Amino acid sequence: MGSQWSLELSPQRWVWVLTQQMIDLVKWYALAAKEKLPQAIEVDEQCPGSFPRTRMLHKNAALELFKRIADHICESGIDLLPFSRQPEVTRRAIRAYTLKIDLSDPEITAVEDDGAASFWIDSTRDPLLLLRGLLAGGVLESCFSQKRWRVNYGPDHTRNPPTKLSVPYRAKDNPAPRSEFSHPDVVIVLTCLSYYYNGLSDDDLFLAFHHLVTSDQADTEYERWVDDAPGLAHAYRHLVGINLEDRHHCLQHIFPSLRLSKRAVDYFLAHLVFPKEMKEFPSKLSASGWDIGDTTGHPTVGFSGTNDSRVTLPLTITQLDLAEQNHTNALILEYLLQPENSVAFVPARNELSSLDAQVILHMVMGLDPPTQVILDVGAQILVDQSGGC
Numbered sequence: 001m002g003s004q005w006s007l008e009l010s011p012q013r014w015v016w017v018l019t020q021q022m023i024d025l026v027k028w029y030a031l032a033a034k035e036k037l038p039q040a041i042e043v044d045e046q047c048p049g050s051f052p053r054t055r056m057l058h059k060n061a062a063l064e065l066f067k068r069i070a071d072h073i074c075e076s077g078i079d080l081l082p083f084s085r086q087p088e089v090t091r092r093a094i095r096a097y098t099l100k101i102d103l104s105d106p107e108i109t110a111v112e113d114d115g116a117a118s119f120w121i122d123s124t125r126d127p128l129l130l131l132r133g134l135l136a137g138g139v140l141e142s143c144f145s146q147k148r149w150r151v152n153y154g155p156d157h158t159r160n161p162p163t164k165l166s167v168p169y170r171a172k173d174n175p176a177p178r179s180e181f182s183h184p185d186v187v188i189v190l191t192c193l194s195y196y197y198n199g200l201s202d203d204d205l206f207l208a209f210h211h212l213v214t215s216d217q218a219d220t221e222y223e224r225w226v227d228d229a230p231g232l233a234h235a236y237r238h239l240v241g242i243n244l245e246d247r248h249h250c251l252q253h254i255f256p257s258l259r260l261s262k263r264a265v266d267y268f269l270a271h272l273v274f275p276k277e278m279k280e281f282p283s284k285l286s287a288s289g290w291d292i293g294d295t296t297g298h299p300t301v302g303f304s305g306t307n308d309s310r311v312t313l314p315l316t317i318t319q320l321d322l323a324e325q326n327h328t329n330a331l332i333l334e335y336l337l338q339p340e341n342s343v344a345f346v347p348a349r350n351e352l353s354s355l356d357a358q359v360i361l362h363m364v365m366g367l368d369p370p371t372q373v374i375l376d377v378g379a380q381i382l383v384d385q386s387g388g389c
Contacts, residue, residue, distance in 0.1 A: 004279040007184055009126045012080060014188045014274045018127060020266045021078055022069070022134055023051070023192055026144070027262070029068040030054050037061050049228035050260035051196035056145040066135050070095050073131070080127045090119060094128070101136045133185060143189040149197050153181070153190045164273045166190040184280060192269060199259035200268055202251055208268040209244055221267065228261035293317040306332065 012018055030043045030052065040061035045052040056062050074091040077084040083091055093110035097103065111128070112120050120128075134140050147153050153166045156175035165187055168179045181187045200208065212218050222239040226232055235241050236254050244250065258264050292300060293314030300317070306329055310319040346363060364371050 001285060002282040004281055007278050007280055009130060010278065011270065011275060012127065013130065013185075014192075014270060014278065018078075018080065018130060019134070019185065019188050020192060020270070022131070022140065023189065023196075024262070025069045025072060026054060026065065026140065027051055029065055029072070032068060033061060033065040037064055041065070046197075047260055048230045049262065050199075051193075051262050051265075053149070053197055054144055055148065056141065062141040062145065066099060066140070070099050070135065073098070081124060081131065086119060094119070097128070098132050098135045101138070130185070134189075139183070139185045139189060143186060143193065147190060149194060154194055155198070163277060164191075165277050166194045182284070182286070184278065188274065188278065191273070192265070195265045195269060196260070196262060200255075200265060202255055204268055204272075205255050205258060205264070206244065206247075206250075207272055208264060209242065211271055212267065213239070213244075215271075224263040225258060225261050225267070228263045229257045232257035290314050 007013055009018075014020065030041065034041045034043045037058070037060060040056065040058040042055045042057065043052045044054075056065070073081070074083050074095045083094055086094070090110075093107065096107055097111040100107070150169065151172050152169055154169055154173070154175065156163065156167045158175075159167070166181070168176045168181060170176050181190065212221060215221065219239050226237050233253065236257075242250070242254065292302075293316045295316050302317075307319050307321060308329070313319065344363065344367060346360060364374060
């Protein structure tokens, strides 16, 4: 509700200065975390220079990865946050401030003290809070562990009005028709990941090139693109060698190598997507399923086939067990215990094994009797070996 305005701390909030630089640190240290915890994190590099498909499978993977990132930031610093120039005691305090969600009063005071020699000044306060939100606040952990590309989020090219931001998905390649992610930093991170994994389209690259050639320090910026495109031919490694008028030549010889270049994607998002799309409203009216249980002037009635979720109901809602429904729990157990049902254990994985989906498919193909139907309902997989549906 209200008039849209730009996000606080924009454009530094999304450009290479902050969020994109933090994602780049994930790229640098994900492989090191995988070497130490091979079962806790997946890292699948598509091609040199691209951002690897990364997913944290366990909490300890996030802790290990974020500790490495925090150590790097405190030792070397990042743009807008020159931590490396601070005393050792200040850097230790900042490390705890960015990693721990629950801080003691002395730990807060050690960072947020506004004394003459304090690091807590106008130019660093907001970037430091954003850094704390990305690490300690769980934004990066949520995006890299709970959200899967093209399953929980991705693009939606059919929306009206159109959007280039990532949107929630209801199922595989099935965008929710009207839903949006409400947290701005989650939107930024998931949009970046969607473009990193999918790459830039031909139209996106033409837009990025046309914007680049009219910008300051275009040659320097293009060198950054090329650094993430080692397969690009030597003749096209300088901007003067690019002829945008020859569209066919660009599509055949230049764009395939730059499509997954992380720096090219970062430039496209920072200059052509986020400034236009990342707006916010001063107020928001929202509701969730818990609002259904709010006390109202009239009774609220719902139905569930089983009563196993009674402990998760809102405090204003009570389970009413009807006599004619008491048998449903036993009925479900009876279905599960039928002789045609069996249990198959997924084999243990090692650091050289393939993705979860491939492991499951290979296991299912080896079952006896042969499997006819696989029903993937998200939380569980039901396999029918009887030939029916």
